[in-house]
Amino acid sequence: MFKGVLLDLDGVVYVDDYLIEGALSTIQWLNAHHYAVRFITNTSTKTRNQLIESLQRLEIPALEEQVFSAVQAAESWLEAQSITRVAPLVSDSVRLSLSERFEIDEMSPEVVLIGDIGDLWCYDILNRAFHWLMAGAKLVCIHRNRYWLTGGEFALDIGAFVAALEYAAGVKAVVIGKPSTEFFHEACRSMVLPPEDVLVVGDDIEADVGGAQLSGCTGVLVETGKYDAAQVERSSIRPYRQIASIADLPELLDSSSSDDS
Structure with a gap:
């Protein structure tokens, strides 16, 4: 049962x-x-508080401790691994949340954290992440979904970008969600x-x-x-x-x- x-x-x-x-x-x-x-x-674009607000707008009864997100799990994992310097490729709200607990370091990060940045994905951003990985940073992804549904259509999700970075840098990503x-x-x-x-x-x-x-x-x-x-x-x-x-x-x-x- x-x-x-x-x-x-x-x-x-x-x-x-x-x-x-x-x-x-x-x-x-x-x-x-x-x-x-x-x-x-x-979902890698919203913090737990934002998710709770979304549920409340839909009149879904949800307590804070009932919402368990991959973003929240990623922050916990980073702390458990004693990571202090992170280069996050994430939404602005998630980046802000990370900045309250970790140093945002885009020069010599310990971890490259992959979330969703929507239409901002481009060669320059992927190449920057590639260089961080080649310098020894660990690749961590909030999730690696293949695609998602938005506006009634399937759209490419971050799994494709994670796979590209793994292939190029010869590394294996840690998947959080x-x-x-x-x-x-x-x-x-x-x-x-x-x-x-x-x-x-x-x-x-x-x-x-x-x-x-x-x-x-x-x-x-x-x-x-x-x-x-x-x-x-x-x-x-x-x-x-x-x-x-x-x-x-x-x-x-x-x-x-x-x-x-």
Whole structure:
């Protein structure tokens, strides 16, 4: 019987600034049935406070400790590794957050931190990062997603830029967010639950479902957000269940509880 649920945000709870139908009622149902809930995300352009504000605007009840982001995990990882000097390729808000805890060093950084900078990606920026890596900096990425959904269309995500830097500099990036097992395990620890008691709901067969399975959690795939049937067909990863949307989650949990009883 599942006791905790990790809900991916973008593509499961909302898309862009629009709440997915059934998301609010499902979250209310989870709370009423005493499931531990965490909202997890690879979003690399927003701080945790910004994510909480976004949820509040959508009238999603979320406490600070329930929001677990890859940006937050990256900051924790840097501190755990005693990193002090960082060259961040991230949004302005994330850069500001980093500057409160680390020295922003674009001369001789210990770490090159890759997040999303949108349309600012260009040869000059990648080449600058390449030189930092060749000088000995470690490559760390907030996530390495292949693509994301925006404005109803798929768009290239930072995984392609991470792969380019790995290839050029001959290094291997440290991946902080999904599908990192440590990311999922930290979210489970925050609920004081073992992974086998936790259900992960996501729209990405690789990062969400694959990461969940590698971490010992159970992965459910929704057919919203950036769900792509062709990619799922090509993948060797098979979810525990595949549902149309988050609106179908209460029925799934009810049926799994009945099976266990």
